[in-house]
Amino acid sequence: MHTDSTTPSPFALPDEVKSFCEVARRIVREELLPLEQEYLASDKHAYGVKETINLKNVFGEDVVKRLTKLSHDTGLWNLMVPEEHGGSGLSMLAQIAILEEFNYTPVPFPFANVPNILYQCKGEQIERFLKPVIRGEKTTCFAQTEPDAGSDPGGMMRTKAVRDGDDWVLNGTKMWISMAAESDIIMVQAVTDEEKRQRGGITMFLVDRNNPGMRIEECGIRTWLGPKPSQYVIHFDNCRVSSKDVLGEVGKGFTLGQRWLTIHDRLLRGPYALGKMQRALDMSVEWSKQRVTFGKPISERQAIQWKLVDMYIDLEALRTLTYSVAARADAGEDVRTEAALVKLVSTEWGARSVNEAIQVHGAMGESLELPLTLFYRYLRHAQIGGGTSEIQRVLIARKLLA
Numbered sequence: 114m115h116t117d118s119t120t121p122s123p124f125a126l127p128d129e130v131k132s133f134c135e136v137a138r139r140i141v142r143e144e145l146l147p148l149e150q151e152y153l154a155s156d157k158h159a160y161g162v163k164e165t166i167n168l169k170n171v172f173g174e175d176v177v178k179r180l181t182k183l184s185h186d187t188g189l190w191n192l193m194v195p196e197e198h199g200g201s202g203l204s205m206l207a208q209i210a211i212l213e214e215f216n217y218t219p220v221p222f223p224f225a226n227v228p229n230i231l232y233q234c235k236g237e238q239i240e241r242f243l244k245p246v247i248r249g250e251k252t253t254c255f256a257q258t259e260p261d262a263g264s265d266p267g268g269m270m271r272t273k274a275v276r277d278g279d280d281w282v283l284n285g286t287k288m289w290i291s292m293a294a295e296s297d298i299i300m301v302q303a304v305t306d307e308e309k310r311q312r313g314g315i316t317m318f319l320v321d322r323n324n325p326g327m328r329i330e331e332c333g334i335r336t337w338l339g340p341k342p343s344q345y346v347i348h349f350d351n352c353r354v355s356s357k358d359v360l361g362e363v364g365k366g367f368t369l370g371q372r373w374l375t376i377h378d379r380l381l382r383g384p385y386a387l388g389k390m391q392r393a394l395d396m397s398v399e400w401s402k403q404r405v406t407f408g409k410p411i412s413e414r415q416a417i418q419w420k421l422v423d424m425y426i427d428l429e430a431l432r433t434l435t436y437s438v439a440a441r442a443d444a445g446e447d448v449r450t451e452a453a454l455v456k457l458v459s460t461e462w463g464a465r466s467v468n469e470a471i472q473v474h475g476a477m478g479e480s481l482e483l484p485l486t487l488f489y490r491y492l493r494h495a496q497i498g499g500g501t502s503e504i505q506r507v508l509i510a511r512k513l514l515a
């Protein structure tokens with residue numbers, strides 16, 4: 114809900130949400146931006162790692178405690194937690210407007226980081242898995258991808274789970290799993306019915322980090338996303354998991370995975386990109402007014418003005434799309450295809466906007482002291498992680514041609 118260089122959204126946000134956005138903006142300006150230089154200079158943060166872990170690794174325990182307390186005191190900690198679990202009860206539109214503010218800087222702010230599908234926990238799972246995650250005492254990761262199963266996990270998944278008494282026995286290998294080594298609970302998909310596969314034959318298990326049948330090791334592949342690797346390979350070798358630790362129903366794990374991807378990896382890419390695009394535009398406007406070549410600020414050159422205008426068009430169009438899909442989700446509509454649309458354009462337009470901002474800054478655009486290259490790498494990655502741009506187009510085409 115920025116207004117620095119844009120007009121307000123056409124969506125009327127309730128006053129309560131506006132005041133949350135103002136609090137979020139104040140925290141970003143007063144608490145997070147002053148930490149940004151040190152964060153960017155550090156080689157201790159990693160992509161996709163829980164906020165508190167990155168903050169602790171870069172700044173130490175005191176900063177984590179201070180920001181976590183601030184998050185609780187302002188009510189932001191439970192921003193994305195449903196009301197029945199003690200959360201804010203805010204709409205998806207409100208959550209998106211607030212998250213946009215926090216994406217203005219790469220310095221993370223601590224929230225309860227609860228995958229939406231964990232609310233499927235039942236009975237004793239609630240105490241063991243859900244509540245500790247809401248309180249921030251335990252962390253999770255999502256393990257779907259395998260060496261041979263990326264874009265087509267339903268068809269190509271090889272990790273299998275076979276029933277043995279009260280347990281399931283898992284065998285197989287997952288790859289590229291973000292944050293696995295830092296997670297207490299691994300949400301893993303395995304084939305439980307070879308015939309049915311994604312249509313009722315894949316189950317989601319909650320596997321404890323200390324399960325002796327599971328081994329986690331670094332991927333051994335360095336990416337451009339950060340100085341520290343944060344993707345892992347997970348080996349399941351006759352890994353016994355109690356049938357009590359099935360998340361949701363047996364055979365419904367693929368659907369659960371899609372639900373997680375629809376919200377976390379698709380719709381929420383909207384605010385993820387919007388904050389970064391707004392910052393890139395604000396920085397570019399500012400820089401272009403100061404930087405003088407051939408006797409004039411570059412802001413007076415049409416070539417530069419058009420870059421700013423193009424960034425502004427992407428930002429406004431994406432904000433309108435994201436807010437509108439969020440409002441439709443709040444109204445109970447099935448927005449799976451529209452969430453794919455948000456992911457597609459937020460990551461593609463986001464990366465191209467930040468790319469323009471880098472160009473406007475000239476050599477400084479490539480400086481690691483500014484957040485621009487990190488923003489670019491994150492947005493470019495998001496065209497692959499969580500389902501590639503091509504797969505989002507496949508999903509959208511399916512609806513068009515249905």
Ligand SMILES: Cc1cc2nc3c(=O)[nH]c(=O)nc-3n(C[C@H](O)[C@H](O)[C@H](O)COP(=O)(O)OP(=O)(O)OC[C@H]3O[C@@H](n4cnc5c(N)ncnc54)[C@H](O)[C@@H]3O)c2cc1C
Pocket residue numbers: 160161254255256257258261262263264265288289290291292336338344494497498499500501502503504507
């Ligand atoms: C940094 C990082 C973090 C990740 N974190 C996680 C995680 O936490 N959990 C997890 O489960 N996975 C994770 N992944 C894996 C990620 O989701 C997959 O890499 C992604 O889904 C793409 O799969 P792939 O790499 O196997 O590409 P492939 O499936 O091999 O695709 C290769 C290319 O072919 C294209 N393609 C494939 N099929 C089609 C088609 N039908 N039509 C047109 N084009 C097609 C793709 O779009 C792509 O361009 C992560 C990956 C990275 C790089």
